[in-house]
Amino acid sequence: GENVEQHPSTLSVQEGDSAVIKCTYSDSASNYFPWYKQELGKRPQLIIDIRSNVGEKKDQRIAVTLNKTAKHFSLHITETQPEDSAVYFCAASSAVDSSYKLIFGSGTRLLVRP
């Protein structure tokens, strides 16, 4: 079935450094790729998304790149801050009859050291 692999599972960076999280997906028909941030004990919240007709999207310190040929996409966080510490999930859309579902990666626990 459809699958999304996410790496690394944990990532520790110094404040101010950049962080990169990578995902690969199996469903070649996937066309939508959101990223969610989940702080400890809280709900997942959308931070950025990208559609397949775009190769890169940026929003302040976060950016996402997509390579449809290779079926992988990445999240880039620059100038990391302690409040960026959280679990980050990538996801890919997958068609189910006339609807869609999100297949989530296994998450990356990001720790930003002050």
Added chain:
Amino acid sequence: DTAVSQTPKYLVTQMGNDKSIKCEQNLGHDTMYWYKQDSKKFLKIMFSYNNKELIINETVPNRFSPKSPDKAHLNLHINSLELGDSAVYFCASSQGQGMTDTQYFGPGTRLTVL
């Protein structure tokens, strides 16, 4: 003004019991979902409803029965609870069931089966 709300926030119960979790959204969305997040943080869709109609059922045991009395509510009833049902259950909603419709998550219900 909470967009997606769930009750209860915590649920501790004995094996074999039956319990329900309630979800409500005030965003005017047509589509609602239930997700299960296990102890390893893996987030997996269980069900989705669109305008009170079941759209996605992801091979969940039939002990789990979702019910949507109207499009603003999606409740989850679980019969004969098992130890493996312990997890955090998230409700979510989106404008529609389209590929790029952003999903907004509720705060989660932490279910512990003893």
